[in-house]
Amino acid sequence: QKEVEQDPGPLSVPEGAIVSLNCTYSNSAFQYFMWYRQYSRKGPELLMYTYSSGNKEDGRFTAQVDKSSKYISLFIRDSQPSDSATYLCAMSEGANSKLTFGKGITLSVRP
Amino acid sequence: EPEVTQTPSHQVTQMGQEVILRCVPISNHLYFYWYRQILGQKVEFLVSFYNNEISEKSEIFDDQFSVERPDGSNFTLKIRSTKLEDSAMYFCASSEGLAGIGTQYFGPGTRLLVL
Numbered sequence: 288q289k290e291v292e293q294d295p296g297p298l299s300v301p302e303g304a305i306v307s308l309n310c311t312y313s314n315s316a317f318q319y320f321m322w323y324r325q326y327s328r329k330g331p332e333l334l335m336y337t338y339s340s341g342n343k344e345d346g347r348f349t350a351q352v353d354k355s356s357k358y359i360s361l362f363i364r365d366s367q368p369s370d371s372a373t374y375l376c377a378m379s380e381g382a383n384s385k386l387t388f389g390k391g392i393t394l395s396v397r398p
Numbered sequence: 399e400p401e402v403t404q405t406p407s408h409q410v411t412q413m414g415q416e417v418i419l420r421c422v423p424i425s426n427h428l429y430f431y432w433y434r435q436i437l438g439q440k441v442e443f444l445v446s447f448y449n450n451e452i453s454e455k456s457e458i459f460d461d462q463f464s465v466e467r468p469d470g471s472n473f474t475l476k477i478r479s480t481k482l483e484d485s486a487m488y489f490c491a492s493s494e495g496l497a498g499i500g501t502q503y504f505g506p507g508t509r510l511l512v513l
Contacts, residue, residue, distance in 0.1 A: 319500055330402075330489050330504035331441065375441065382500030383429045383493050385443040385454050 290314055293376055293389030301397050306363040310376035310389045313357065317378040317387075320352050322361045325373045325391065334374075335361065366396045400424045402505035404490050410511045411480055419475045419508045421490030428495030429453070430473045431502060432465065434486040441489065447473065448495065480512045 293310045300306055308322075319338055323331035335350040337343045337359075343350045349362040359378075363370055373393045377386040403422045411417050423430050432444040445455040447465055464476045473492075477484055487509050491502040 321501070323504075328487075328507075328509070330506045333501055333503060336501050377441075379500060383446070383448070383453075383495055384500070385431070385446060385456070386433075386441075386502060387443070388441040390440045 291376065291378060291387050291389045294392055295390065296392035297395060298392055299395045299397060300366055302366060302368060304366050304396070306361075306366050306370070306394060306396075308361045308363075308374050308376075308392055308394070310359050310378075311357055312359075312378060312387075314378075314380070314387070315354075315357065316380045319379045319382060319384075320350070320359050321377045321386070322348075322350055323375040323377060323388075325375055327373075331375055331377075363394075366394075368396045368398050371395050402490055402492055402503055404488075404505040404508050406508060407506065408509045408511075410513065413482055413512055414479050417477050417480055417510065419477075419488050419490075419510070421473045421475075421505055422471050423473055423490065423492030424503060425471070426494065427492035427503075429493045429500075429502075430465075430467070431491040431493075432475045433489045433491060433504075434458075435489065435507075436483075436486045444475070477510075480510075482512050485510060485512045 322335040325331045340354045347364045351360045373391045375391045376389040430447045435441045445459045446453045487507045490505045493502045
């Protein structure tokens with residue numbers, strides 16, 4: 288079983304839609320969970336950071352972590368064409384430990 | 399806003415040559431990292447560096463690779479004898495190193511092509 292699995296996509300939605308992106312993982316030692324956004328041929332840009340289980344909201348973005356199910360989600364409300372990018376989940380065991388990434392899902396928001 | 403910078407943005411080299419990839423982490427950060435992303439694949443961890451020594455490394459980071467903090471601002475990744483399979487995007491990242499907070503900020507990457 289892969290350590291971090293992410294829906295492969297691609298995903299195409301109309302502008303204004305609610306987007307749900309998900310990752311599952313197998314390593315129960317993961318404590319820190321992140322979502323990064325990556326535009327083509329650029330570095331990953333940190334979107335959301337969560338420690339342990341729970342929800343975190345930042346503007347149109349909400350991150351959820353369910354450690355009992357080993358499942359994390361990123362919700363994007365009122366999606367915009369500028370949200371079109373590849374979204375990567377990443378997680379680590381310790382605060383400054385190596386990140387283990389999902390493969391990423393490419394999102395396209397149609398005007 | 400502070401950011402991680404990397405040079406060069408692109409590097410083309412011949413197989414067997416040495417390359418040095420350079421990074422300037424965010425100035426008050428204490429942890430530094432190198433990751434790579436082969437085209438179409440996941441971002442993979444290579445090595446982390448703290449307090450002037452390697453704190454963690456992956457099995458990819460073999461004897462062909464080395465890292466160095468030659469001065470107070472630069473962090474470098476050296477590949478001694480490049481192979482075709484080293485062709486990838488290499489990302490440097492840094493984090494503050496505060497207890498309980500480990501957000502890693504990535505640079506724009508260096509695209510390495512080994513011919």
